[in-house]
Amino acid sequence: MSSKILTFTLNGETIRVVVEPTDMLADVLRDKLNLIGVKKGCGQGECGACTVIMNGDAVTSCIIPALKAEGAVVETIEGIGGPGKYHPLQESFMDLGAIQCGFCTPGMIMSAKALLDKNEQPTREEIREAISGNICRCTGYVKIEKAVSTAAEKIREGK
Amino acid sequence: MLQDYLIPETVEQALSHLQGGKGRARVVAGGTDLLLDLANGKKEAGVLVDLTRIPGLQEITLEDDLIRLGAAVTHNQVAKSKLIQEKASVLARAARSVGSLQIRNTATVVGNVVNAQPAADAAVALVALGAVAEVVSPSGKEYIPVEKLYAGVGKSVLDSTSQIVTRIQFPALLKNQGSAYERLEQRKALALPMLNVAVVVSLADNRFQWARIVMAPVGPGPVRATEAEAILTGADVSLGNIENAAAAARAQANPRSSALRGSREYRLEVLPVLVRRALEAAVVRAGGNC
Numbered sequence: 001m002s003s004k005i006l007t008f009t010l011n012g013e014t015i016r017v018v019v020e021p022t023d024m025l026a027d028v029l030r031d032k033l034n035l036i037g038v039k040k041g042c043g044q045g046e047c048g049a050c051t052v053i054m055n056g057d058a059v060t061s062c063i064i065p066a067l068k069a070e071g072a073v074v075e076t077i078e079g080i081g082g083p084g085k086y087h088p089l090q091e092s093f094m095d096l097g098a099i100q101c102g103f104c105t106p107g108m109i110m111s112a113k114a115l116l117d118k119n120e121q122p123t124r125e126e127i128r129e130a131i132s133g134n135i136c137r138c139t140g141y142v143k144i145e146k147a148v149s150t151a152a153e154k155i156r157e158g159k
Numbered sequence: 160m161l162q163d164y165l166i167p168e169t170v171e172q173a174l175s176h177l178q179g180g181k182g183r184a185r186v187v188a189g190g191t192d193l194l195l196d197l198a199n200g201k202k203e204a205g206v207l208v209d210l211t212r213i214p215g216l217q218e219i220t221l222e223d224d225l226i227r228l229g230a231a232v233t234h235n236q237v238a239k240s241k242l243i244q245e246k247a248s249v250l251a252r253a254a255r256s257v258g259s260l261q262i263r264n265t266a267t268v269v270g271n272v273v274n275a276q277p278a279a280d281a282a283v284a285l286v287a288l289g290a291v292a293e294v295v296s297p298s299g300k301e302y303i304p305v306e307k308l309y310a311g312v313g314k315s316v317l318d319s320t321s322q323i324v325t326r327i328q329f330p331a332l333l334k335n336q337g338s339a340y341e342r343l344e345q346r347k348a349l350a351l352p353m354l355n356v357a358v359v360v361s362l363a364d365n366r367f368q369w370a371r372i373v374m375a376p377v378g379p380g381p382v383r384a385t386e387a388e389a390i391l392t393g394a395d396v397s398l399g400n401i402e403n404a405a406a407a408a409r410a411q412a413n414p415r416s417s418a419l420r421g422s423r424e425y426r427l428e429v430l431p432v433l434v435r436r437a438l439e440a441a442v443v444r445a446g447g448n449c
Contacts, residue, residue, distance in 0.1 A: 002163050021164040021207070024194075044195055045262055046349060057235070057264040063194050064265065065187075067164040068209060111260070132348035133259020 008069045010035075011079025019066040026050040026061040029076060037077035037106045041135075048134030051107035052076050058114035060133070077106035080113060088154040089113055089147070098147035100138035108134045112148045120156050122149070161197065163206045169213060170295055170325055176208045177321055178297060184208055186319045188230055189266040191258070192274045211267070216325065219243065227328040234263035234271070234281060246331035248444065249338035249357050253284035256342055259349050269324050272305055275315040278352045278376035284340060286381040287357035287373040290329035296322040309380030335368075336361045337444030341433040343426070352376070353420040354430055358437040360391070362447045367391040370441075372404070372434060376420065377412035384408035387434065396447045401438045405431035 006019045010033065019028050029035045029052070038061060041049035045063040052061045053075040081087035089109045092098070099105050108131055115122055115130035122130070127148045136144065165184075167173040177184045183205035187193050190209075196202040210216060216229035219240050226247060228237065237243050238255040250268075257263055257271070257280050271281040272292065282305060290305045294317065303316075305327065310316045317324065332338060336359065343354040355375050361368040370391040372384040387404035394400045409431040416422045442449060 004164075021161045045191055045258075045265075048259065048261060051261055058261050059265050060259075060261040063191055065164055065190060065194065065207070065209075067166070068190070068211075070166060129260060129348075133261045135349075 004067060006066055006070055008071060009073045011075055021065070021067060023066040024062055025052070025054075025064040025066045025069050025074075028066040029061060029074075035076050035078050039103055039106055041103070046135070047104075047107075048111065048131075049104055049107045051110045051134060053110055053114050053117075056114070056117065058111045058130070058133075075110070075113075077109060080109070087113070088151040088158070089116070092147040092151040092154065093144070096143050096147045096150060098140060098143040100136075100140050104134055104136045104138075108136065108144055112151070115148070116152055116155060120152055122152060124149070161204060161207065164209065165206060166209045166212050170323060173208050173210060173213065173323055174295065174297060176206065177323075180206045180208075180320065182320045184320060186210060186273075186323055188270045189233065190270075191262050191266040192270065192276075210323065221246070221331060224331045224333075225328050226331050227326050228268055229326055230267060230269040230324055232268055234258075234266050234268060235260065237268055237281070238263065242331075247284075247288055247329065247338065248332075249287055249340045249359060249441075250281065250284040252340035253280040253342075253355070253357060256280050256340075256344070256352070256355075269327055272308060272327065273315050273317055273319065273324055275309055275311075275313055275380065277309075277312055277378065277380055278355055279381075280340075280342070280352060280355055283355050283373050283375045283381045284338075284357040285327060285329065286383070287338065287359045287371045288329040288332075289359075289371065290327050292317075292324045293326040293328065294322050295325050306381065306383065312379045314379075332359065333361075335363060335445055337441040337446070339437040339440035339444065341437045341440075343421075343429055343433060351419060354414075354426050354433055356430070356433040356437045357381075358434070358441045360438065360441045360445055360447075362396060362442065362445045365396045365447050367394050367396060367400075370404070370438070372408055372438070374408060374412055374430060374434070377414045377426075377430070382412065384411050384434065386411050391438075396442055396449055398449045401435055401442075401449065404438065405434040408434045 039049035041047035045060040185204040211231040
Protein backbone atom coordinates (compact mmCIF):
# COMPACT_ATOMS: atom_id res chain seq x y z
CA MET A 1 0.00 0.00 0.00
CA SER A 2 1.33 3.44 -0.84
CA SER A 3 1.07 5.91 2.01
CA LYS A 4 0.70 9.48 0.87
CA ILE A 5 1.02 12.90 2.35
CA LEU A 6 -2.30 14.71 2.47
CA THR A 7 -2.05 18.50 2.56
CA PHE A 8 -5.17 20.49 3.37
CA THR A 9 -6.46 23.43 5.38
CA LEU A 10 -8.01 22.31 8.65
CA ASN A 11 -9.71 24.87 10.87
CA GLY A 12 -7.64 27.62 9.27
CA GLU A 13 -4.26 25.89 9.53
CA THR A 14 -2.32 24.11 6.80
CA ILE A 15 -1.93 20.49 7.80
CA ARG A 16 0.26 17.74 6.35
CA VAL A 17 -0.49 14.23 7.48
CA VAL A 18 0.48 10.76 6.27
CA VAL A 19 -2.57 8.77 5.21
CA GLU A 20 -3.34 5.45 3.56
CA PRO A 21 -5.55 5.22 0.45
CA THR A 22 -8.06 3.25 2.54
CA ASP A 23 -8.37 5.94 5.23
CA MET A 24 -11.60 7.87 5.46
CA LEU A 25 -11.50 11.54 6.36
CA ALA A 26 -13.36 10.94 9.65
CA ASP A 27 -10.72 8.43 10.78
CA VAL A 28 -7.85 10.74 9.91
CA LEU A 29 -9.49 13.63 11.77
CA ARG A 30 -10.20 11.50 14.83
CA ASP A 31 -7.30 9.08 15.05
CA LYS A 32 -4.42 11.00 13.48
CA LEU A 33 -5.33 14.60 14.27
CA ASN A 34 -7.15 13.96 17.53
CA LEU A 35 -10.27 15.92 16.59
CA ILE A 36 -12.67 13.67 18.42
CA GLY A 37 -15.52 16.16 18.16
CA VAL A 38 -16.00 14.45 14.80
CA LYS A 39 -18.26 11.60 15.87
CA LYS A 40 -18.54 8.33 14.03
CA GLY A 41 -22.01 6.84 14.24
CA CYS A 42 -23.06 4.60 11.37
CA GLY A 43 -19.92 4.80 9.22
CA GLN A 44 -22.15 4.81 6.13
CA GLY A 45 -23.05 8.43 5.60
CA GLU A 46 -26.55 7.92 6.97
CA CYS A 47 -26.54 9.39 10.48
CA GLY A 48 -24.64 12.66 9.97
CA ALA A 49 -22.68 12.53 13.26
CA CYS A 50 -19.39 12.86 11.34
CA THR A 51 -20.50 15.94 9.40
CA VAL A 52 -17.75 18.46 8.64
CA ILE A 53 -17.68 21.40 6.26
CA MET A 54 -15.51 20.81 3.20
CA ASN A 55 -15.06 23.67 0.75
CA GLY A 56 -18.18 25.31 2.17
CA ASP A 57 -20.50 22.30 2.01
CA ALA A 58 -21.61 19.93 4.75
CA VAL A 59 -20.39 16.40 4.00
CA THR A 60 -20.31 13.12 5.91
CA SER A 61 -16.60 12.60 6.54
CA CYS A 62 -16.96 8.87 7.25
CA ILE A 63 -17.48 8.09 3.56
CA ILE A 64 -15.06 10.63 2.09
CA PRO A 65 -11.70 9.08 1.24
CA ALA A 66 -9.13 11.17 3.11
CA LEU A 67 -7.17 11.75 -0.09
CA LYS A 68 -10.22 13.44 -1.60
CA ALA A 69 -9.53 16.29 0.83
CA GLU A 70 -6.20 17.09 -0.87
CA GLY A 71 -6.04 20.90 -1.13
CA ALA A 72 -9.49 21.28 0.43
CA VAL A 73 -10.61 23.62 3.21
CA VAL A 74 -12.10 21.58 6.06
CA GLU A 75 -13.82 22.85 9.22
CA THR A 76 -14.74 20.78 12.25
CA ILE A 77 -16.57 21.65 15.47
CA GLU A 78 -13.19 22.30 17.13
CA GLY A 79 -12.48 25.11 14.66
CA ILE A 80 -15.61 27.18 15.04
CA GLY A 81 -15.37 28.16 18.70
CA GLY A 82 -14.95 26.86 22.21
CA PRO A 83 -14.68 27.89 25.86
CA GLY A 84 -13.98 31.60 25.99
CA LYS A 85 -15.42 32.31 22.57
CA TYR A 86 -18.26 30.13 21.48
CA HIS A 87 -19.86 30.28 18.04
CA PRO A 88 -23.46 31.61 18.20
CA LEU A 89 -24.66 28.12 17.24
CA GLN A 90 -22.79 26.53 20.14
CA GLU A 91 -24.21 29.17 22.48
CA SER A 92 -27.79 28.70 21.31
CA PHE A 93 -27.58 24.92 21.51
CA MET A 94 -26.50 25.25 25.16
CA ASP A 95 -28.84 28.09 26.10
CA LEU A 96 -31.91 26.41 24.62
CA GLY A 97 -31.11 22.89 25.77
CA ALA A 98 -30.86 21.60 22.23
CA ILE A 99 -28.64 18.83 23.51
CA GLN A 100 -29.56 15.60 25.21
CA CYS A 101 -26.91 12.89 24.93
CA GLY A 102 -24.82 15.18 22.72
CA PHE A 103 -23.56 12.60 20.24
CA CYS A 104 -25.29 14.15 17.23
CA THR A 105 -24.51 17.72 18.33
CA PRO A 106 -21.17 18.40 16.57
CA GLY A 107 -22.53 17.12 13.25
CA MET A 108 -25.81 18.95 13.77
CA ILE A 109 -23.95 22.22 14.45
CA MET A 110 -21.68 21.80 11.43
CA SER A 111 -24.69 21.19 9.15
CA ALA A 112 -26.34 24.28 10.62
CA LYS A 113 -23.16 26.33 10.21
CA ALA A 114 -22.87 25.34 6.53
CA LEU A 115 -26.40 26.72 6.13
CA LEU A 116 -25.87 29.96 8.09
CA ASP A 117 -22.55 30.67 6.34
CA LYS A 118 -24.53 30.99 3.10
CA ASN A 119 -27.89 32.13 4.40
CA GLU A 120 -28.26 34.24 7.54
CA GLN A 121 -32.04 34.34 7.30
CA PRO A 122 -33.10 30.76 6.68
CA THR A 123 -36.75 29.74 6.63
CA ARG A 124 -37.99 26.91 8.80
CA GLU A 125 -37.97 24.65 5.74
CA GLU A 126 -34.37 25.58 4.93
CA ILE A 127 -33.30 24.76 8.49
CA ARG A 128 -35.10 21.44 8.28
CA GLU A 129 -33.46 20.63 4.96
CA ALA A 130 -30.04 21.54 6.35
CA ILE A 131 -30.31 19.16 9.30
CA SER A 132 -32.34 16.45 7.57
CA GLY A 133 -29.22 14.32 7.23
CA ASN A 134 -28.42 14.49 10.95
CA ILE A 135 -30.21 11.94 13.05
CA CYS A 136 -30.88 12.68 16.74
CA ARG A 137 -32.08 9.55 18.50
CA CYS A 138 -33.02 11.49 21.62
CA THR A 139 -35.44 13.16 19.14
CA GLY A 140 -34.75 16.70 20.23
CA TYR A 141 -35.39 18.21 16.82
CA VAL A 142 -37.77 20.95 17.96
CA LYS A 143 -35.20 22.57 20.22
CA ILE A 144 -32.47 22.08 17.65
CA GLU A 145 -34.51 23.87 15.01
CA LYS A 146 -35.16 26.71 17.47
CA ALA A 147 -31.46 26.89 18.40
CA VAL A 148 -30.49 27.26 14.75
CA SER A 149 -32.97 30.06 14.12
CA THR A 150 -31.90 31.80 17.34
CA ALA A 151 -28.25 31.56 16.29
CA ALA A 152 -29.17 33.04 12.91
CA GLU A 153 -30.81 35.99 14.70
CA LYS A 154 -27.70 36.48 16.85
CA ILE A 155 -25.46 36.44 13.81
CA ARG A 156 -27.65 39.01 12.05
CA GLU A 157 -27.71 41.26 15.13
CA GLY A 158 -23.94 40.96 15.55
CA LYS A 159 -23.37 42.61 12.18
CA MET B 160 -7.56 -4.04 -1.16
CA LEU B 161 -7.17 -0.42 -2.09
CA GLN B 162 -3.52 0.41 -2.83
CA ASP B 163 -3.75 3.91 -4.28
CA TYR B 164 -6.06 6.88 -4.78
CA LEU B 165 -5.29 9.00 -7.83
CA ILE B 166 -6.63 12.43 -8.78
CA PRO B 167 -5.97 13.01 -12.48
CA GLU B 168 -6.25 16.45 -14.08
CA THR B 169 -7.42 15.39 -17.52
CA VAL B 170 -9.66 12.70 -18.97
CA GLU B 171 -6.67 11.32 -20.91
CA GLN B 172 -4.71 10.97 -17.68
CA ALA B 173 -7.68 9.24 -16.05
CA LEU B 174 -7.90 6.78 -18.95
CA SER B 175 -4.20 6.00 -18.75
CA HIS B 176 -4.47 5.39 -14.98
CA LEU B 177 -7.30 2.95 -15.72
CA GLN B 178 -5.26 1.20 -18.43
CA GLY B 179 -2.26 1.02 -16.12
CA GLY B 180 -4.45 -0.68 -13.51
CA LYS B 181 -5.26 -3.55 -15.87
CA GLY B 182 -8.76 -4.06 -14.55
CA ARG B 183 -7.82 -3.33 -10.91
CA ALA B 184 -8.23 0.45 -11.24
CA ARG B 185 -11.72 1.86 -11.07
CA VAL B 186 -13.41 5.20 -11.63
CA VAL B 187 -14.77 7.05 -8.58
CA ALA B 188 -16.59 10.38 -8.39
CA GLY B 189 -18.58 11.15 -5.22
CA GLY B 190 -17.96 7.64 -3.94
CA THR B 191 -21.01 7.59 -1.64
CA ASP B 192 -22.09 4.19 -2.99
CA LEU B 193 -18.75 2.84 -4.19
CA LEU B 194 -16.83 3.30 -0.93
CA LEU B 195 -19.52 1.36 0.94
CA ASP B 196 -19.52 -1.38 -1.72
CA LEU B 197 -15.74 -1.65 -1.42
CA ALA B 198 -15.97 -1.83 2.39
CA ASN B 199 -18.62 -4.57 2.17
CA GLY B 200 -16.69 -6.50 -0.44
CA LYS B 201 -19.47 -6.10 -3.02
CA LYS B 202 -16.97 -4.48 -5.36
CA GLU B 203 -13.20 -4.71 -5.67
CA ALA B 204 -10.59 -2.14 -6.59
CA GLY B 205 -6.83 -1.81 -6.21
CA VAL B 206 -6.73 1.80 -7.36
CA LEU B 207 -9.40 4.50 -7.41
CA VAL B 208 -9.27 7.17 -10.11
CA ASP B 209 -11.13 10.27 -8.87
CA LEU B 210 -12.72 12.31 -11.69
CA THR B 211 -13.98 15.21 -9.61
CA ARG B 212 -11.02 17.57 -10.11
CA ILE B 213 -10.89 17.37 -13.92
CA PRO B 214 -11.54 20.91 -15.20
CA GLY B 215 -14.89 21.25 -16.95
CA LEU B 216 -16.52 18.21 -15.39
CA GLN B 217 -17.98 20.27 -12.50
CA GLU B 218 -20.15 22.30 -14.87
CA ILE B 219 -23.77 22.39 -15.96
CA THR B 220 -23.96 24.04 -19.39
CA LEU B 221 -26.59 24.99 -21.94
CA GLU B 222 -25.61 25.21 -25.57
CA ASP B 223 -27.92 25.03 -28.59
CA ASP B 224 -30.79 23.88 -26.34
CA LEU B 225 -28.69 20.96 -25.08
CA ILE B 226 -28.05 20.74 -21.33
CA ARG B 227 -24.84 18.95 -20.35
CA LEU B 228 -23.84 17.76 -16.87
CA GLY B 229 -20.21 16.90 -16.19
CA ALA B 230 -19.25 13.75 -14.31
CA ALA B 231 -18.41 15.72 -11.15
CA VAL B 232 -21.74 17.59 -10.94
CA THR B 233 -23.40 16.79 -7.61
CA HIS B 234 -27.06 16.21 -6.83
CA ASN B 235 -27.22 19.44 -4.85
CA GLN B 236 -25.73 21.44 -7.73
CA VAL B 237 -28.49 20.11 -9.98
CA ALA B 238 -31.24 20.61 -7.39
CA LYS B 239 -30.20 24.24 -6.86
CA SER B 240 -29.46 25.09 -10.51
CA LYS B 241 -31.84 27.76 -11.94
CA LEU B 242 -31.21 26.32 -15.40
CA ILE B 243 -32.29 22.82 -14.37
CA GLN B 244 -35.25 24.14 -12.35
CA GLU B 245 -36.49 26.05 -15.41
CA LYS B 246 -35.59 23.74 -18.29
CA ALA B 247 -35.70 20.27 -16.72
CA SER B 248 -37.60 20.62 -13.45
CA VAL B 249 -38.17 16.86 -13.21
CA LEU B 250 -34.43 16.39 -12.70
CA ALA B 251 -34.17 19.16 -10.07
CA ARG B 252 -36.98 17.51 -8.10
CA ALA B 253 -35.51 14.03 -8.45
CA ALA B 254 -32.01 15.15 -7.45
CA ARG B 255 -33.46 16.92 -4.42
CA SER B 256 -34.97 13.69 -3.12
CA VAL B 257 -31.76 11.65 -2.96
CA GLY B 258 -30.32 10.80 0.48
CA SER B 259 -29.53 13.74 2.72
CA LEU B 260 -28.01 17.14 2.03
CA GLN B 261 -24.55 15.82 2.94
CA ILE B 262 -24.96 12.99 0.43
CA ARG B 263 -26.30 15.38 -2.22
CA ASN B 264 -23.25 17.61 -1.68
CA THR B 265 -20.99 14.65 -2.46
CA ALA B 266 -22.79 12.17 -4.71
CA THR B 267 -22.75 12.88 -8.44
CA VAL B 268 -25.64 12.55 -10.88
CA VAL B 269 -23.48 10.60 -13.32
CA GLY B 270 -22.63 8.22 -10.47
CA ASN B 271 -26.35 7.80 -9.79
CA VAL B 272 -26.62 6.46 -13.35
CA VAL B 273 -23.45 4.34 -13.45
CA ASN B 274 -24.22 2.68 -10.12
CA ALA B 275 -27.30 1.29 -11.91
CA GLN B 276 -29.71 0.93 -9.00
CA PRO B 277 -33.23 0.34 -10.36
CA ALA B 278 -34.86 3.38 -8.77
CA ALA B 279 -32.00 5.88 -8.58
CA ASP B 280 -33.98 9.12 -8.57
CA ALA B 281 -31.81 11.22 -10.88
CA ALA B 282 -31.43 8.36 -13.35
CA VAL B 283 -35.22 7.87 -13.52
CA ALA B 284 -35.64 11.57 -14.38
CA LEU B 285 -32.81 11.45 -16.93
CA VAL B 286 -34.48 8.56 -18.78
CA ALA B 287 -37.67 10.64 -18.98
CA LEU B 288 -35.64 13.52 -20.40
CA GLY B 289 -34.17 11.26 -23.09
CA ALA B 290 -30.66 11.75 -21.73
CA VAL B 291 -27.58 10.34 -23.42
CA ALA B 292 -24.24 9.48 -21.79
CA GLU B 293 -20.94 10.49 -23.36
CA VAL B 294 -18.70 7.48 -22.79
CA VAL B 295 -14.96 7.73 -23.31
CA SER B 296 -12.63 4.75 -23.55
CA PRO B 297 -9.23 4.08 -25.16
CA SER B 298 -11.04 3.20 -28.40
CA GLY B 299 -12.77 6.59 -28.59
CA LYS B 300 -15.98 8.34 -27.66
CA GLU B 301 -19.52 7.02 -27.96
CA TYR B 302 -22.98 8.24 -26.98
CA ILE B 303 -25.31 5.77 -25.28
CA PRO B 304 -28.88 6.53 -24.11
CA VAL B 305 -29.09 6.34 -20.30
CA GLU B 306 -32.02 3.94 -20.75
CA LYS B 307 -29.67 1.41 -22.44
CA LEU B 308 -27.06 1.45 -19.67
CA TYR B 309 -28.77 -1.15 -17.45
CA ALA B 310 -27.60 -4.76 -17.55
CA GLY B 311 -29.47 -5.93 -14.43
CA VAL B 312 -30.17 -4.85 -10.85
CA GLY B 313 -27.15 -2.80 -9.76
CA LYS B 314 -25.36 -3.74 -12.99
CA SER B 315 -24.37 -1.25 -15.64
CA VAL B 316 -23.33 -2.19 -19.17
CA LEU B 317 -20.42 0.17 -18.57
CA ASP B 318 -17.09 -1.12 -17.34
CA SER B 319 -15.76 1.32 -14.73
CA THR B 320 -12.27 -0.16 -15.05
CA SER B 321 -11.88 1.01 -18.64
CA GLN B 322 -14.71 3.41 -19.56
CA ILE B 323 -15.52 6.88 -18.26
CA VAL B 324 -18.85 8.68 -18.52
CA THR B 325 -17.59 12.23 -18.91
CA ARG B 326 -20.97 13.91 -19.37
CA ILE B 327 -24.67 13.33 -19.63
CA GLN B 328 -26.71 15.47 -22.02
CA PHE B 329 -30.37 16.01 -22.82
CA PRO B 330 -32.51 18.61 -24.61
CA ALA B 331 -33.70 21.58 -22.55
CA LEU B 332 -37.49 21.56 -22.37
CA LEU B 333 -39.30 24.03 -24.64
CA LYS B 334 -42.26 26.27 -23.76
CA ASN B 335 -44.80 23.68 -24.92
CA GLN B 336 -43.17 20.96 -22.85
CA GLY B 337 -43.47 20.16 -19.17
CA SER B 338 -42.17 17.61 -16.69
CA ALA B 339 -42.98 16.31 -13.24
CA TYR B 340 -41.68 13.91 -10.62
CA GLU B 341 -43.63 11.92 -8.05
CA ARG B 342 -42.21 9.78 -5.29
CA LEU B 343 -43.70 7.44 -2.69
CA GLU B 344 -41.48 7.41 0.38
CA GLN B 345 -41.58 6.58 4.06
CA ARG B 346 -39.85 9.76 5.19
CA LYS B 347 -38.91 13.05 3.61
CA ALA B 348 -35.16 12.52 3.92
CA LEU B 349 -32.81 9.57 3.80
CA ALA B 350 -35.51 7.31 2.43
CA LEU B 351 -35.34 5.00 -0.56
CA PRO B 352 -38.16 5.49 -3.02
CA MET B 353 -40.93 2.92 -2.66
CA LEU B 354 -42.00 4.10 -6.12
CA ASN B 355 -40.91 6.95 -8.31
CA VAL B 356 -42.37 8.28 -11.53
CA ALA B 357 -40.85 10.82 -13.93
CA VAL B 358 -42.84 12.29 -16.79
CA VAL B 359 -42.07 14.62 -19.69
CA VAL B 360 -44.82 15.74 -22.08
CA SER B 361 -44.84 17.80 -25.26
CA LEU B 362 -48.12 19.50 -26.24
CA ALA B 363 -49.51 21.26 -29.31
CA ASP B 364 -53.07 22.67 -29.49
CA ASN B 365 -53.93 20.89 -26.26
CA ARG B 366 -52.93 17.51 -27.70
CA PHE B 367 -50.03 15.31 -26.65
CA GLN B 368 -47.34 15.32 -29.35
CA TRP B 369 -45.58 12.72 -27.23
CA ALA B 370 -45.10 11.72 -23.62
CA ARG B 371 -42.29 9.90 -21.88
CA ILE B 372 -43.32 8.10 -18.71
CA VAL B 373 -40.71 6.36 -16.57
CA MET B 374 -41.42 4.31 -13.45
CA ALA B 375 -39.28 2.54 -10.86
CA PRO B 376 -38.49 0.31 -9.06
CA VAL B 377 -40.69 -2.01 -11.07
CA GLY B 378 -37.92 -3.74 -13.05
CA PRO B 379 -34.12 -4.03 -13.17
CA GLY B 380 -33.68 -0.38 -14.27
CA PRO B 381 -35.98 2.59 -14.87
CA VAL B 382 -38.93 1.23 -16.91
CA ARG B 383 -40.60 3.16 -19.73
CA ALA B 384 -44.39 2.84 -19.67
CA THR B 385 -44.47 2.40 -23.45
CA GLU B 386 -48.14 1.37 -23.64
CA ALA B 387 -49.16 4.47 -21.72
CA GLU B 388 -46.94 6.62 -23.92
CA ALA B 389 -48.59 5.15 -27.04
CA ILE B 390 -52.09 5.91 -25.68
CA LEU B 391 -51.16 9.56 -25.20
CA THR B 392 -49.31 10.15 -28.48
CA GLY B 393 -51.60 12.31 -30.62
CA ALA B 394 -54.42 12.16 -28.06
CA ASP B 395 -56.34 15.14 -26.65
CA VAL B 396 -55.25 16.40 -23.25
CA SER B 397 -58.09 15.09 -21.10
CA LEU B 398 -58.52 13.52 -17.70
CA GLY B 399 -59.95 10.42 -19.40
CA ASN B 400 -56.86 9.92 -21.55
CA ILE B 401 -54.59 10.49 -18.57
CA GLU B 402 -56.54 7.90 -16.53
CA ASN B 403 -56.22 5.40 -19.39
CA ALA B 404 -52.50 6.01 -19.62
CA ALA B 405 -52.12 5.55 -15.85
CA ALA B 406 -53.98 2.22 -16.03
CA ALA B 407 -51.74 1.10 -18.91
CA ALA B 408 -48.63 2.01 -16.89
CA ARG B 409 -49.87 -0.16 -14.04
CA ALA B 410 -50.47 -3.07 -16.42
CA GLN B 411 -46.86 -2.83 -17.60
CA ALA B 412 -45.27 -2.63 -14.14
CA ASN B 413 -43.93 -5.65 -12.32
CA PRO B 414 -42.92 -4.62 -8.79
CA ARG B 415 -41.76 -7.21 -6.27
CA SER B 416 -42.88 -7.37 -2.67
CA SER B 417 -40.08 -5.88 -0.61
CA ALA B 418 -39.61 -5.30 3.11
CA LEU B 419 -38.00 -1.95 2.29
CA ARG B 420 -40.32 -0.73 -0.41
CA GLY B 421 -43.72 -2.24 0.35
CA SER B 422 -45.77 -5.06 -1.08
CA ARG B 423 -46.37 -5.63 -4.76
CA GLU B 424 -50.14 -5.26 -4.23
CA TYR B 425 -49.87 -1.94 -2.41
CA ARG B 426 -47.47 -0.44 -4.90
CA LEU B 427 -49.60 -1.55 -7.86
CA GLU B 428 -52.49 0.42 -6.33
CA VAL B 429 -50.38 3.53 -5.78
CA LEU B 430 -48.48 3.52 -9.08
CA PRO B 431 -51.34 4.69 -11.36
CA VAL B 432 -52.12 7.48 -8.91
CA LEU B 433 -48.53 8.74 -9.12
CA VAL B 434 -48.58 8.49 -12.94
CA ARG B 435 -51.82 10.46 -13.09
CA ARG B 436 -50.55 13.17 -10.73
CA ALA B 437 -47.28 13.46 -12.63
CA LEU B 438 -49.04 13.73 -15.99
CA GLU B 439 -51.47 16.37 -14.68
CA ALA B 440 -48.62 18.46 -13.25
CA ALA B 441 -46.52 18.12 -16.41
CA VAL B 442 -49.47 19.16 -18.58
CA VAL B 443 -50.00 22.31 -16.51
CA ARG B 444 -46.30 23.20 -16.81
CA ALA B 445 -46.52 22.70 -20.59
CA GLY B 446 -49.34 25.24 -20.71
CA GLY B 447 -52.12 22.71 -21.33
CA ASN B 448 -55.29 22.05 -19.39
CA CYS B 449 -57.30 18.95 -18.77
